[in-house]
Each structure stands twice: as structure tokens, then as C-alpha cells.
Amino acid sequence: MWVFRRDRLLILLLLSALLVADFSLYIWPKLRGRLFVEPGGPCTCNGFPGGRLGNASSPERTGWRNHSWGGPGPGAGNGEQHEPRDMAAGAGNGMHQEPGEEEARAGKRMHMEPGDSSAGAGQGMQLPPVLRSRLRRLLQHPLYAGDAPALGPGDYLLSGPEAVRSYRRKVSRWNRRHKLHKGELNNTSAERPVQVNLQAPWLQFHREINRHSLYPRSSTTVGKLLDNLGHFNTISADYSQDEKALLGTCDCSQIVKPSGVHLKLVLRFQDFGKAMFKPMRQKREDETPEDFFYFIDFQRHNAEIAAFHLDRILDFRRVPPVAGRLINISSDILEVARNEVLQSVFFISPANNTCFFAKCPYMCKTEYAVCGSPHLLEGSLSAFLPSLSLAPRLSVPNPWIRSYTFTGKEEWEVNPLYCNTVKLIYPYNSSNRLLNIIDMATFDFLIGNMDRHHYEMFTKFGEDGFLLHLDNARGFGRHSQDEITILAPLYQCCLIKKATWQRLKLLSLPDYQLSDVMRESLLEDQLAPVLTEPHLLALDRRLHKILQITEECVQIHGEEAVLVSEPLEEPTASTLNRDT
Numbered sequence: 133m134w135v136f137r138r139d140r141l142l143i144l145l146l147l148s149a150l151l152v153a154d155f156s157l158y159i160w161p162k163l164r165g166r167l168f169v170e171p172g173g174p175c176t177c178n179g180f181p182g183g184r185l186g187n188a189s190s191p192e193r194t195g196w197r198n199h200s201w202g203g204p205g206p207g208a209g210n211g212e213q214h215e216p217r218d219m220a221a222g223a224g225n226g227m228h229q230e231p232g233e234e235e236a237r238a239g240k241r242m243h244m245e246p247g248d249s250s251a252g253a254g255q256g257m258q259l260p261p262v263l264r265s266r267l268r269r270l271l272q273h274p275l276y277a278g279d280a281p282a283l284g285p286g287d288y289l290l291s292g293p294e295a296v297r298s299y300r301r302k303v304s305r306w307n308r309r310h311k312l313h314k315g316e317l318n319n320t321s322a323e324r325p326v327q328v329n330l331q332a333p334w335l336q337f338h339r340e341i342n343r344h345s346l347y348p349r350s351s352t353t354v355g356k357l358l359d360n361l362g363h364f365n366t367i368s369a370d371y372s373q374d375e376k377a378l379l380g381t382c383d384c385s386q387i388v389k390p391s392g393v394h395l396k397l398v399l400r401f402q403d404f405g406k407a408m409f410k411p412m413r414q415k416r417e418d419e420t421p422e423d424f425f426y427f428i429d430f431q432r433h434n435a436e437i438a439a440f441h442l443d444r445i446l447d448f449r450r451v452p453p454v455a456g457r458l459i460n461i462s463s464d465i466l467e468v469a470r471n472e473v474l475q476s477v478f479f480i481s482p483a484n485n486t487c488f489f490a491k492c493p494y495m496c497k498t499e500y501a502v503c504g505s506p507h508l509l510e511g512s513l514s515a516f517l518p519s520l521s522l523a524p525r526l527s528v529p530n531p532w533i534r535s536y537t538f539t540g541k542e543e544w545e546v547n548p549l550y551c552n553t554v555k556l557i558y559p560y561n562s563s564n565r566l567l568n569i570i571d572m573a574t575f576d577f578l579i580g581n582m583d584r585h586h587y588e589m590f591t592k593f594g595e596d597g598f599l600l601h602l603d604n605a606r607g608f609g610r611h612s613q614d615e616i617t618i619l620a621p622l623y624q625c626c627l628i629k630k631a632t633w634q635r636l637k638l639l640s641l642p643d644y645q646l647s648d649v650m651r652e653s654l655l656e657d658q659l660a661p662v663l664t665e666p667h668l669l670a671l672d673r674r675l676h677k678i679l680q681i682t683e684e685c686v687q688i689h690g691e692e693a694v695l696v697s698e699p700l701e702e703p704t705a706s707t708l709n710r711d712t
């Protein structure tokens with residue numbers, strides 16, 4: 133009996149030795165090859181030697197800049213197992229768990245909190261590339277592959293030569309005026325004149341705008357543009373045209389619509405690019421007070437940033453690139469401002485901070501000021517679109533506009549069959565416009581924006597042109613509330629673009645999870661974490677509500693009638709005539 137027991141021990145030892153040998157000689161090298169070493173070269177894993185996570189603010193960390201759009205990504209070509217997920221297996225057909233569930237769960241466990249760069253890097257945690265970036269994985273999905281079909285010159289917003297001529301003209305006018313101004317002030321500083329740079333990312337951005345979107349998927353311009361917005365010195369600061377119109381100092385025919393009383397400014401940078409600056413007015417942790425109407429709500433700089441990232445993730449590409457940045461109110465704004473009205477709204481607070489307030493017809497008071505600490509203040513910078521003289525835009529009232537009074541109600545709020553009326557009205561009766569409105573409603577519902585009173589379009593692209601999703605600063609106000617009425621265009625019309633629905637469905641799968649890809653995408657921004665966790669999680673919850681509503685529509689009207697393929701074809705045009 134004793135001998136038998138000793139034999140058992142020996143057999144156990146022998147088996148263990150075999151297992152160890154097998155693991156170290158066979159399994160481990162294979163695992164290591166798959167997880168950490170890119171076949172064909174030493175592993176730099178997206179710039180992180182040894183596959184370690186880098187600093188949270190490192191742009192290399194996330195998917196956008198590593199993704200080689202329109203072809204095999206850096207991963208696809210080098211042996212990473214990026215499953216070419218078939219829509220039939222994933223988003224297209226039910227919501228079953230995809231392969232890689234285990235990885236996803238592991239990825240979730242190891243997920244870092246925004247801004248917590250040390251969580252991964254400090255512990256030297258080694259993540260296999262496939263776990264590291266859900267965003268990157270998303271971008272390699274077939275739904276995000278490739279670009280629009282080849283474009284002809286007429287498909288671009290600007291003619292290249294015209295855009296360059298206008299740029300040259302503006303630069304020489306700027307240099308002339310600047311020289312004159314320096315002469316008047318007896319300024320002998322060695323400031324150099326602005327140089328024309330045809331490679332400037334803002335110019336490339338303008339030249340890439342086409343009839344499908346503000347930037348192509350394969351564009352590397354957006355990354356460079358965001359980088360510049362985040363770092364470049366400013367050379368001027370002024371009110372935006374619409375603010376000037378309100379103050380009576382600009383030609384109103386040149387602007388889309390005179391609007392706000394908000395603290396927003398146009399900043400120009402050293403490379404002559406421009407951006408709309410909105411300062412931080414509310415901390416990202418603060419929720420909009422319950423008693424606030426949406427039309428008196430604050431404008432949130434972080435909402436502008438997050439909305440751009442969300443729009444890009446949804447593959448709409450209808451929000452101009454927005455970067456967050458710590459702006460020095462004194463050196464980046466006041467010192468480069470030449471407008472005397474603007475100069476006059478700056479003051480030093482009792483706490484010795486530099487502040488400024490909105491010059492407006494109604495409430496020009498220091499109570500409404502924003503202050504630096506003592507000079508620095510967070511803000512959003514939205515890359516400027518080409519000027520209205522080069523690319524005229526149309527501002528159209530949203531058919532689902534809200535009442536901007538305390539008690540008023542619009543027709544859509546009281547008539548559940550309102551969509552039938554809209555469908556009869558030009559241009560909603562023929563073009564893709566209604567579907568575009570529904571896209572915009574899903575976007576606004578996700579961000580919680582109730583302030584979409586108008587939308588803008590480039591006139592060049594006609595009725596079917598895409599809608600610009602400008603001004604998202606009133607999004608992300610209340611994470612605890614899902615304002616379902618924002619989805620009225622969806623549930624009253626029971627229509628949605630199939631491509632939009634497929635992406636929303638994909639983003640609801642555990643392997644992609646909207647909140648996770650958003651969290652990751654926002655880490656690229658200097659002001660990360662841009663959104664608090666409750667706001668990120670609200671995105672998942674709202675996404676499910678959109679899918680739920682669509683599902684109910686499909687049950688009533690059938691898939692064919694609800695999910696519309698683009699371009700609008702004859703059979704689907706008939707769905708527009710369907711009574712809801």
C-alpha cells in the first residue's frame with residue numbers, strides 16, 4: 133500500500149515535470165509570440181516598447197492614430213488576431229456574445245480609469261494588443277473599413293486653387309495690417325510675418341471636406357489638427373461673427389444666424405488656422421440643476437469635446453474637430469486681442485485672477501464672468517469651417533424644434549402623428565433629409581442635447597448634403613436623465629438609416645461597448661478625463677433605449693420599412709409615404 137502511494141507521488145511528479153516542460157518549451161513561446169511580439173520584428177506595440185501601457189495622455193495609446201484606415205491596419209497586417217467580424221455574426225443579427233468574450237471581460241477587468249495613467253504603466257502591466265484597445269478593434273471592423281467611393285472634384289466643398297488663393301490673400305492682408313499697426317505703436321519687436329504653409333492641417337481639413345462628411349475616415353489630418361489646436365500659440369482673439377452681429381458691428385448677411393450671448397471667442401493660431409473657443413463654465417462633475425430650462429443651461433466646453441469624439445465613433449463625421457486645452461486668458465486671449473470692446477471685458481478679480489465676461493445686449497455683468505486660475509482656464513477649441521464666402525451654409529430650423537418659452541408647446545409635442553405632416557413637406561418629402569434629422573436626433577439623445585433649434589448645411593451639396601452637428605455645448609448636462617423626447621423623430625417616424633443602426637448595434641456589444649470606446653477616445657484629449665464615469669455609462673443606457681425603440685418599430689412595421697439603406701432608393705422612398 134505504501135509502495136503504491138509512493139508510485140502515485142512519482143507519477144504526479146513526472147506529470148508535473150512534463151507539464152512544465154510543455155509549457156516552457158511549447159505553450160509559452162507561442163503565447164508570447166501572439167501576445168507581445170509582433171511577428172516580423174521586435175515589439176514596439178504602438179510605441180510602447182515591450183507592450184507596456186504608456187502615459188494616459190500619449191496619443192499612441194488609443195486607436196485613432198494607429199489605425200491605418202481603408203486597408204489592413206497596423207494590426208491586421210502583422211498577425212494580430214483581429215476578427216473580420218461578419219455583421220451576420222455580430223451587429224447585424226441579434227446581440228449574441230461574440231468570440232473574444234473572455235478577452236473582453238479581461239479587458240474590462242484591466243480597464244483603467246480615465247486619467248489614471250499609473251494604473252497600468254506604473255505596475256508594468258503587460259496587456260496583449262488585442263486587449264489594449266477596443267477603439268482600435270472597432271476601427272478595424274468592416275463597418276468602419278474603407279472610405280467613400282472615389283470622389284471627383286465636384287464632390288469636394290472647396291476648389292483647391294480657390295481655397296489657396298483666399299488663404300494667400302488673407303495672409304498678405306494680415307501682414308500688411310500688422311506692419312501698419314506695429315508702425316503706429318512704434319513697436320520694434322522682431323515678430324515675424326505669417327508665412328503661407330500649404331501643408332497646414334487646417335487647410336488640409338478644409339480641402340478634404342466632401343459631400344459625405346467633414347473628413348474622410350482615412351484622413352490623417354484630423355490628428356494633426358487636434359494636435360495643433362492643443363499647442364499652437366494664438367495670434368489673435370476676437371468675437372465671433374454672430375456676436376458681432378448682435379453688437380451691430382458686422383454684416384449680418386454674411387452670417388448664418390445671429391445667436392448667442394455666450395462667452396465664445398474666435399482664436400487665430402500661428403499657422404493662421406482658426407478655432408471657436410468656449411471656456412469652461414461648469415465643472416465636469418456638476419449636473420445641470422433640476423430647475424434649469426434647457427435654454428438657460430450653461431454651455432459646457434467638455435460637451436463640445438466629447439460630442440466630437442462621439443460623432444467620430446458613430447462614423448458620422450459631422451462635427452468639426454474639437455480639442456480641449458488649458459488656455460492662458462492673459463497671453464492667449466487678452467494680449468492678442470485688438471478689438472477694444474473685447475479688451476474692455478477683461479478684469480482682475482479680488483482673488484487676483486484674470487477674468488472676462490460676455491459683452492452682450494442683455495446681461496453684461498461680472499457675475500457672469502469666467503476666471504482663470506490665475507490665468508489658466510480650460511476650454512474647447514472647435515476647428516473653424518471654411519469661411520462663409522468660400523463655402524456658404526444654410527441654417528434651417530429643426531422641424532422638431534422645442535418651444536423656447538416656459539409654457540409653450542410645439543406641434544410635435546402634442547401630435548403623435550406629426551411625422552406624417554413633416555414627410556409631406558419639402559425637402560423632407562424627397563431627399564435623405566428626414567433620415568439625416570433622425571441621425572441627428574440619435575446623436576442628440578446620446579449626448580442629452582435639447583438645444584438643437586437649427587441645423588446647418590453646406591449649400592454646395594444640395595438637399596441631400598449632410599447636416600453639420602455644430603454647437604453641442606448643451607449636451608452632457610444630466611447623466612441621470614434620459615430625455616426620451618429628443619428621440620421624437622425616431623419614434624414618430626419609425627425610420628433610421630440602416631448603416632447608423634448597424635453601428636449602434638455594434639457599439640452595444642460587450643466587445644466594443646460605447647462607453648469603453650468613448651473613454652478610450654477621450655483619453656487622447658489634453659483635458660482627459662473629459663467626461664465623468666456616470667456620463668460615460670449613460671451613453672450605454674441611452675444606446676440601448678435607441679435600439680429598443682427601433683426594435684419596437686421593426687415589430688410594428690417590419691425591418692424593410694424601418695431600416696433604410698442609403699442612397700434612398702425607390703422601394704425605400706415608399707417608406708417615406710408610409711403612415712406612422
Ligand SMILES: Nc1ncnc2c1ncn2[C@@H]1O[C@H](COP(=O)(O)OP(=O)(O)OP(=O)(O)O)[C@@H](O)[C@H]1O
Nearest residue numbers: 374388391392393394408452514515516517602603
Ligand atoms: N467650428 C466652427 N466653424 C465655423 N463656424 C462655427 C463653428 N462653430 C460654430 N460656428 C458658427 O457660430 C455660430 C454660433 O456657434 P454656437 O452655436 O456654437 O454658439 P452659441 O453661442 O451656442 O450659439 P446659439 O446661441 O445660436 O446656440 C454657429 O451657428 C455657427 O454658424
Ligand SMILES: [Mn+2]
Nearest residue numbers: 392583603605
Ligand atoms: Mn448654442
